[in-house]
Amino acid sequence: MYAFEVERPTSIADAVAALGREDAQALGGGQTLIPTLKQRLASPSVLVSLTGIAEMQGIRTDDAGLLCIGGGSRHGVVAKEVAANYPGLAGLAAHIGDPAVRNRGTIGGSLANNDPSACYPAAALASKATIVTNTREIAADDFFQGMFTTALEEGEIITEVKFPVPQASCYIKFEQPASRFALVGVFVAKFADGVRVAVTGASNNGVFRWTEAEAALASNFSPSALEGLSASADDMIADLHGSAAYRAHLVGVLTKRAVAAAK
Amino acid sequence: MPKDTGIGASSKRREDVRFLTGNGRYTDDINIYGQTYVHFLRSDVAHGRITSIDTSAAESMPGVVRVFTGKDFEGIGGLPCGWLVTDKHGQPMKEPAHPVLAQGKVRHVGDPIAAVVAESLAEARDAAEAIMVDIEELPAVVDMKKALESGASKVHDDLADNLCFDWGFVEENREAVDNAIANSAHVTTLELVNNRLVANPMEPRVAVGEYNRSDDMSTLHTTSQNPHVIRLLMGAFVLGIPEHKLRVVAPDVGGGFGTKIFHYAEEAFCTFASRQVQRPVKWTSTRSEAFMSDAQGRDHVTKIELGLDADNNFTALRCLTYANMGAYLSTFASCTPTWLHGTLLAGNYKTPLIYTNVKAVFTNTVPVDAYRGAGRPEATFQIERVIDKAARELGVDPIKLRRQNFITEFPYATPVAVEYDTGDYVATMDKLEEIADIAGFAARRAESEKNGKLRGLGVNCYIEACGIAPSKLVGQLGARAGLYDAATVRVNATGSISVMVGAHSHGQGHETAFPQVVAEMLGIPEDQIDIVHGDTSKIPFGMGTYGSRSLAVCGSAMVRATEKIINKAKKIAAHLMEASEADIELKNGQFTVAGTDKSVAWGDVTLAAYVPHNYPLEDIEPGLEETAFYDPSNFTYPSGAYCCELELDPETGKVTIERFSAADDFGNIINPMIVSGQVHGGIAQGIGQALLENCAYDPETGQLLSASYMDYAMPRADDVPFYAVDHSCQTPCTHNPLGVKGCGEAGAIGSPPAVINAVLDALNSGGHKVEHINMPATPSRVWAAMQG
Numbered sequence A: 001m002y003a004f005e006v007e008r009p010t011s012i013a014d015a016v017a018a019l020g021r022e023d024a025q026a027l028g029g030g031q032t033l034i035p036t037l038k039q040r041l042a043s044p045s046v047l048v049s050l051t052g053i054a055e056m057q058g059i060r061t062d063d064a065g066l067l068c069i070g071g072g073s074r075h076g077v078v079a080k081e082v083a084a085n086y087p088g089l090a091g092l093a094a095h096i097g098d099p100a101v102r103n104r105g106t107i108g109g110s111l112a113n114n115d116p117s118a119c120y121p122a123a124a125l126a127s128k129a130t131i132v133t134n135t136r137e138i139a140a141d142d143f144f145q146g147m148f149t150t151a152l153e154e155g156e157i158i159t160e161v162k163f164p165v166p167q168a169s170c171y172i173k174f175e176q177p178a179s180r181f182a183l184v185g186v187f188v189a190k191f192a193d194g195v196r197v198a199v200t201g202a203s204n205n206g207v208f209r210w211t212e213a214e215a216a217l218a219s220n221f222s223p224s225a226l227e228g229l230s231a232s233a234d235d236m237i238a239d240l241h242g243s244a245a246y247r248a249h250l251v252g253v254l255t256k257r258a259v260a261a262a263k
Numbered sequence B: 001m002p003k004d005t006g007i008g009a010s011s012k013r014r015e016d017v018r019f020l021t022g023n024g025r026y027t028d029d030i031n032i033y034g035q036t037y038v039h040f041l042r043s044d045v046a047h048g049r050i051t052s053i054d055t056s057a058a059e060s061m062p063g064v065v066r067v068f069t070g071k072d073f074e075g076i077g078g079l080p081c082g083w084l085v086t087d088k089h090g091q092p093m094k095e096p097a098h099p100v101l102a103q104g105k106v107r108h109v110g111d112p113i114a115a116v117v118a119e120s121l122a123e124a125r126d127a128a129e130a131i132m133v134d135i136e137e138l139p140a141v142v143d144m145k146k147a148l149e150s151g152a153s154k155v156h157d158d159l160a161d162n163l164c165f166d167w168g169f170v171e172e173n174r175e176a177v178d179n180a181i182a183n184s185a186h187v188t189t190l191e192l193v194n195n196r197l198v199a200n201p202m203e204p205r206v207a208v209g210e211y212n213r214s215d216d217m218s219t220l221h222t223t224s225q226n227p228h229v230i231r232l233l234m235g236a237f238v239l240g241i242p243e244h245k246l247r248v249v250a251p252d253v254g255g256g257f258g259t260k261i262f263h264y265a266e267e268a269f270c271t272f273a274s275r276q277v278q279r280p281v282k283w284t285s286t287r288s289e290a291f292m293s294d295a296q297g298r299d300h301v302t303k304i305e306l307g308l309d310a311d312n313n314f315t316a317l318r319c320l321t322y323a324n325m326g327a328y329l330s331t332f333a334s335c336t337p338t339w340l341h342g343t344l345l346a347g348n349y350k351t352p353l354i355y356t357n358v359k360a361v362f363t364n365t366v367p368v369d370a371y372r373g374a375g376r377p378e379a380t381f382q383i384e385r386v387i388d389k390a391a392r393e394l395g396v397d398p399i400k401l402r403r404q405n406f407i408t409e410f411p412y413a414t415p416v417a418v419e420y421d422t423g424d425y426v427a428t429m430d431k432l433e434e435i436a437d438i439a440g441f442a443a444r445r446a447e448s449e450k451n452g453k454l455r456g457l458g459v460n461c462y463i464e465a466c467g468i469a470p471s472k473l474v475g476q477l478g479a480r481a482g483l484y485d486a487a488t489v490r491v492n493a494t495g496s497i498s499v500m501v502g503a504h505s506h507g508q509g510h511e512t513a514f515p516q517v518v519a520e521m522l523g524i525p526e527d528q529i530d531i532v533h534g535d536t537s538k539i540p541f542g543m544g545t546y547g548s549r550s551l552a553v554c555g556s557a558m559v560r561a562t563e564k565i566i567n568k569a570k571k572i573a574a575h576l577m578e579a580s581e582a583d584i585e586l587k588n589g590q591f592t593v594a595g596t597d598k599s600v601a602w603g604d605v606t607l608a609a610y611v612p613h614n615y616p617l618e619d620i621e622p623g624l625e626e627t628a629f630y631d632p633s634n635f636t637y638p639s640g641a642y643c644c645e646l647e648l649d650p651e652t653g654k655v656t657i658e659r660f661s662a663a664d665d666f667g668n669i670i671n672p673m674i675v676s677g678q679v680h681g682g683i684a685q686g687i688g689q690a691l692l693e694n695c696a697y698d699p700e701t702g703q704l705l706s707a708s709y710m711d712y713a714m715p716r717a718d719d720v721p722f723y724a725v726d727h728s729c730q731t732p733c734t735h736n737p738l739g740v741k742g743c744g745e746a747g748a749i750g751s752p753p754a755v756i757n758a759v760l761d762a763l764n765s766g767g768h769k770v771e772h773i774n775m776p777a778t779p780s781r782v783w784a785a786m787q788g
């Protein structure tokens, strides 16, 4: 770790101001950023902690019926508080990392980081979520722009994430044996007007929608609708833990399982 | 009735009180006034020539005390190898220099190039970044067979090639084995990889060097399994410090698994540098450094052929193994694939003819050395896999095929130079069939299949040579040290006892188990006895803990010393009771005179030894302290039979272990609970090797791909099932006084083949004609195997 200063603003406005300092970086739960700093792979001069900002905490349902989760909400809180309202999302949050990670890591940090193997991006994309920042609202379809890349501008903070709640949903993560991040993770969300299938862990381009599966499921939301359908292995990640073909195969298996288990 | 004290009692591990309450005192807890910190600048390329190092900028950084490079170690010895292997042409192995800091070349990612000693760790790290190193990158050799091709890049320029040695064993049997294989009714051939592992003890390595100018004394506090071995190697071979001026202390150590046996560059560095800068120097490994600097384990590529006659009796075994040494020879690297591996190739079977050829190869990877089991897991894996394959090819039951070929008469001289003293392989297999409920497997398989899962059952046997080792024998085989051990029993005036032992406890529970033995012998409470270990200034001598040797070798020394104590105490008791020494009996802490009601308590005798007012001073010295050295006359041969039962998800290739059973014969047992714990831990490591752990290097660049827990999968609690372990089959060792065989490595030796045999059984039950799968059998590998 290199030396840095820490700012602990209590409002979004103060956080934005602090992030205006040279080489400042937002600090959420630190579950990704702190290990990076320890390896000396990043050297921000100021860390702006977002954990003391009350406006970024809390989970509510707005007038339009959207489930609004504060950007600073920790995974453990989401797992508990949305269990009744949005079990698919709660199940996802409940299986991120271990209890220590879940009690620190935040939804905003996870989405901002957009790790190609992270879980939340699949939920946001499959649920047609809206990512709310200090300056604007970004549709999930526009937010994720490839591995570790998002639509966020320098210094922009995710303050809230708004999820339409599907009629049925399920996320299934097939764990990479070492990290237990998603080797492949599939989030299936069934809405009145269609089905969305988002896949994480598999692609060199980060989270993506498997549109062929969505089309097949739109008319018949059952595993059998996916019979004979396979995801393309082109552009899939190949590493120590699995070939591109294996990942493509898992996309099919997990999608079927997610559909069968959706509630 | 289970006993509640002494030999055979499951006494609670007394050391756990401090470990579980955060009161352990580990090397990193040692902080000495005036201490400095060292950070090593390590190579980030696998192979390269250092063309220049400029430390001037680093030297002027804040807090820097001194910057060291290889130049500072010119003329100082390199790290030695403790075992000289002679190859099949009678030539000694190649022993390239292993400098403390790189000289001229870097040979693996993590090879230390320079070291910054500074007031704080952060300052040392900052300054290390300011060192300018130019490295001309050279092609890296990673794959062993490619490393042996002519024209391959050479890890060591002064050697003819990358071959360390080409060992044949038993060379005289080679032709006979070839003939027997050629004339066998059936030959089963298998090529396999024994995957490279990172030991990953919970506590990373730490070294604190300290030098006292007033008495010219150097002290090294280090995370070692064997402080005397480190004193010997570092004092005599590297730094040239005589024993009386060098103290090595290994306090609480958080797991070793073999990787803390060896003498490492960082230990020599901290000792050397503390003398140079006249201040203590401390190094604490990060987990990332551990991945690239702790000696790694296994990494064999083997071809094995098993010959059988028309009645399925084994006729001969022929093996060819490539053993990876890494970039340098670590302390016991050469003996692991040879004498700890070739001598075990008979396994539990009466195969009359055996030959193995082992080619040890230098590559641009982290050095490889002994890791829990060391050579014996590699031997067991290949034997037990090839037998399973033979059974499938011949359509016979794999348990039946094993039973048919079991050694049943003891002592048994194998064709690979060792003599098993005792064992009962039929008994452990019978026990295994019972505790694993093998009879009920078919019904469980049917149930799994109903749920769309494949179910597999795998069995294997193992034999190991423990209680390392008879010094004379290992001396003939190339060991550069004796492998006896020592203990001093110091009885205090009030009867309490401190036992100074050469064995080092880093998780094994010696502090509990060793007193149980002495308590049993003297008939006094266990809590009257404490164990002292891990400090060359406190213990007589000792070769440390590895090879399941602590109780069998050091425990035997302790028994011998205690016997001397009893003899002397009886003399004192005889004097006190005015009786003949021959009539004195010791029972339950009381000395009595046979046939009388006279008695004197243990404490009265010990007090008399230290307050010798009424004492036979003309015959014996005051005091009550005895030392014994014990050199075993043979190895011990624990054995057993293991069974793994698992479910395999044919859609994803994921394997889940449902049941795991182990029937072991460890001879006599001192503390059954501790023994079970050792087996549990060993099996977890074996399952880790079989299903999860994979130390992988990029085949082109030599970069370590599995360099952190993000990519190196350690077994977690939910990866392993509840185990059924049984050690009621006991054929005591015939040549040590306790009749014990050792249990520390069995679990890790005996479990990988059972797991892989079970995976293959599951696959074949589902119609997938898969003959072998390399470890770790990850979901992606299993799935790929199913695709044909």
Ligand SMILES: Cc1cc2nc3c(=O)[nH]c(=O)nc-3n(C[C@H](O)[C@H](O)[C@H](O)COP(=O)(O)OP(=O)(O)OC[C@H]3O[C@@H](n4cnc5c(N)ncnc54)[C@H](O)[C@@H]3O)c2cc1C
Pocket: A025, A026, A027, A028, A029, A030, A031, A032, A033, A034, A050, A071, A072, A095, A096, A097, A098, A101, A104, A105, A106, A107, A108, A109, A110, A112, A113, A115, A117, A118, A119, A120, A156, A157, A158, A159, A179, A180, A181, A182
């Ligand atoms: C052992 C372990 C296991 C894990 N397992 C999983 C897993 O299974 N699945 C999974 O999805 N993740 C996993 N994670 C990652 C975890 O979910 C992280 O918490 C998450 O990815 C980052 O969130 P954070 O709040 O910790 O962000 P930080 O680490 O604090 O920050 C990450 C990045 O996001 C930026 N940032 C943080 N908050 C905001 C914000 N509100 N607005 C804009 N930018 C912001 C930071 O500047 C930084 O660049 C694991 C982590 C660990 C350590």
